[in-house]
Amino acid sequence: KQEVTQIPAALSVPEGENLVLNCSFTDSAIYNLQWFRQDPGKGLTSLLLIQSSQREQTSGRLNASLDKSSGRSTLYIAASQPGDSATYLCAVPSGGSNYKLTFGKGTLLTVNP
Amino acid sequence: DTAVSQTPKYLVTQMGNDKSIKCEQNLGHDTMYWYKQDSKKFLKIMFSYNNKELIINETVPNRFSPKSPDKAHLNLHINSLELGDSAVYFCASSQVAEQEAFFGQGTRLTVV
Numbered sequence: 001k002q003e004v005t006q007i008p009a010a011l012s013v014p015e016g017e018n019l020v021l022n023c024s025f026t027d028s029a030i031y032n033l034q035w036f037r038q039d040p041g042k043g044l045t046s047l048l049l050i051q052s053s054q055r056e057q058t059s060g061r062l063n064a065s066l067d068k069s070s071g072r073s074t075l076y077i078a079a080s081q082p083g084d085s086a087t088y089l090c091a092v093p094s095g096g097s098n099y100k101l102t103f104g105k106g107t108l109l110t111v112n113p
Numbered sequence: 114d115t116a117v118s119q120t121p122k123y124l125v126t127q128m129g130n131d132k133s134i135k136c137e138q139n140l141g142h143d144t145m146y147w148y149k150q151d152s153k154k155f156l157k158i159m160f161s162y163n164n165k166e167l168i169i170n171e172t173v174p175n176r177f178s179p180k181s182p183d184k185a186h187l188n189l190h191i192n193s194l195e196l197g198d199s200a201v202y203f204c205a206s207s208q209v210a211e212q213e214a215f216f217g218q219g220t221r222l223t224v225v
Contacts, residue, residue, distance in 0.1 A: 036216070101158065
């Protein structure tokens with residue numbers, strides 16, 4: 001059974017700081033890994049999708065890496081801004097099926113002005 | 114243009130009632146999903162449909178019945194609502210299961 005763990009559960013940083021969010025998964029037989037952000041009371045916004053054949057994916061100030069063999073992914077946020085404050089979730093296909101995503105419990109990020 | 118849209122956004126109802134949540138995607142995707150986010154913010158799959166066919170039913174009570182009239186729509190009907198059904202329900206879609214999933218804004222269901 002796929003299990004996804006995100007560390008830390010919460011993170012508070014001053015504006016401008018670079019930061020790393022961690023995600024680990026127990027079953028490395030995945031096709032991809034996806035990072036989302038969720039704002040309070042809102043839906044999920046897809047940030048980055050990394051295919052299993054890729055090691056990195058970048059979008060603006062965000063960089064996600066994937067190490068399938070060790071079951072780990074990191075989301076690097078450069079020069080954080082107050083607008084980055086949200087819950088960040090990682091998700092992987094699970095249970096031998098790509099038709100369901102297993103999510104971590106998320107990291108609640110607060111960027112202080 | 115909203116890619117995945119759900120209605121209603123909020124739903125407050127009494128125990129025992131029957132309610133429906135509608136979901137539509139205009140992305141041309143062939144796979145749609147329902148997820149439930151509980152009070153602890155944990156997201157869990159409920160159903161997956163591919164080309165209108167049920168693929169995943171993740172041990173959801175029979176009171177929940179999804180219906181996919183076409184590839185662009187996946188509605189969720191809930192019978193005999195219980196207090197424990199209170200949660201946020203998210204619809205999502207992707208083009209084949211291996212690709213990026215897009216989520217709707219969620220429907221916050223409160224059963225009183």
